[in-house]
Amino acid sequence: MSEHAKPAVAPENPRFSSGPCAKRPGWSAAALDDAPLGRSHRAKIGKSKLAEAIELTREVLQVPQDYRIGIVPASDTGAMEMAMWSLLGPRGVDVLAWESFGSGWVTDVVKQLRLSDVRVLEAGYGEIVDLAEPDFSRDVIFTWNGTTSGVRVPNADWIPADREGLSICDATSAAFAQPLDFAKLDVVTFSWQKALGGEGAHGMLILSPRAVERLESYTPAWPMPKIFRMTKGGELIEGIFKGETINTPSMLCVEDYLDALKWARDIGGLSALIARADANAGAISDWVARTGWVDFLAADPAIRSNTSVCLKIVDPRVAALPDDKQAAFAKAMASALEKAGVALDIGAYRDAPSGFRVWCGATVETSDVTALLPWFDWAFEAELSALGQAA
Known part of the structure; x- marks a missing residue:
């Protein structure tokens, strides 16, 4: 995807690390x-x-x-x-x-x-x-x-x-x-x-x-x-x-x-915290449902986390690559998102399968999760284009 086609809206807080996690909204x-x-x-x-x-x-x-x-x-x-x-x-x-x-x-x-x-x-x-x-x-x-x-x-x-x-x-x-x-x-x-x-x-x-x-x-x-x-x-x-x-x-x-x-x-205790995490994970779930290149690492929704949301690339053009090339593709996407200033520390854990890990706990705003998702699509298309040029 070309540079001018970047999404118009970026997350206000690009911190999606799974630990240490984002500070509460408004923290200073x-x-x-x-x-x-x-x-x-x-x-x-x-x-x-x-x-x-x-x-x-x-x-x-x-x-x-x-x-x-x-x-x-x-x-x-x-x-x-x-x-x-x-x-x-x-x-x-x-x-x-x-x-x-x-x-x-x-x-x-x-x-x-x-x-x-x-x-x-x-x-x-x-x-x-x-x-x-x-x-x-x-x-x-x-x-x-x-x-x-x-x-x-x-x-x-x-x-x-x-x-x-x-x-x-x-x-x-x-x-x-x-x-x-x-x-x-x-x-x-x-x-x-x-x-x-x-x-x-x-x-x-x-x-x-x-x-x-x-x-x-x-x-x-x-x-x-x-x-x-x-x-x-x-x-x-x-x-x-x-x-x-x-x-x-x-x-x-x-x-x-x-x-x-x-x-x-002050925001309503445990029920409010759970609702915020559920909303964040729900935004990703809705996006995954309409996006062909990505899926959850956990296939069964009943056991799927609402905090450490782990994603994998399932597009056949990437899935056909050797494991090390698949990992390099995902890392390149994560690097592109970091360079764009829209997502920090979202690569999969070092021992886990290649992909992404997006923290969706209660301190993350759903608006930031929603803003991030088009950037995932942008990074995927950009790296896919680069892969085609390299081939």
Whole structure:
């Protein structure tokens, strides 16, 4: 497509990264003016800010009152590994994986913790495991929303209420965009830089009463790093879940998370956040339905993410190319969109099939998603033309 045929309208915010994700609409650095910089996080003001972050998380996510919420180190990865190192061992474990991060938890359980009784249930990119297979007399680990594949579990109906084991859920691309059934979840983790566009390095760990009971009744056989320790003398360290963090948090990041939570609360809470994400994903779905060269990586709409929307090129002229040439074509499109200033960081994850990944969480405006879509068509035609010239 020629240069003069570029679409007339561009997204106002070209940030469609799947992490760190776009800031909330209207965000500016002035939102951080109240951050207690140069103060101890253990001072009264620091503790109050951290406690407020925990309680606003509870309010916006609709977390039951008897669940503990803690701010922990090292993002979602830190929260998940903290949970696995602390809780796994008393029962066999089923680990579900259908994309990169789920596969990472498989590696942790099998190669690092080296548990003896492990079942790994895996599916390829764009697919999901048979959710009738997990055995909830065992502990079950899964990713609610596969960020790198655009696949999510459709609901929590497959998790029994009377389960014997713990359900351990990495919810980092699902929290604040998809309804989490906490009654079916014993551990929930996520990070600030995902659905609300916060800053990195901090994770959230949510524990059910059943998970707390496990912590207080079981001592792992392996050495526990200090940043993983949640009990002392066989009892939960309650301070962790009241804002007394294990290590030093960034109060600037805390302020930013508070700003995002207050925005979420003020626009209508969880239902409003889910509606915004659904509208964004819906705009892409409508475009895919009328566009022949592109399709979703996840073929089944029931398991298709409304946040990390993953797309693949299906045009036969590109699909006939060798895999490396297909990947180069998609990368060239992503590069063209970045150079045009209309879409940043939308290439597929490095371990995923070639294509695109567009973040559609609640901090993204539907008008920006809608404005982006004609640019995808422009970039496709431009690269197709270049491919023909090269041939």
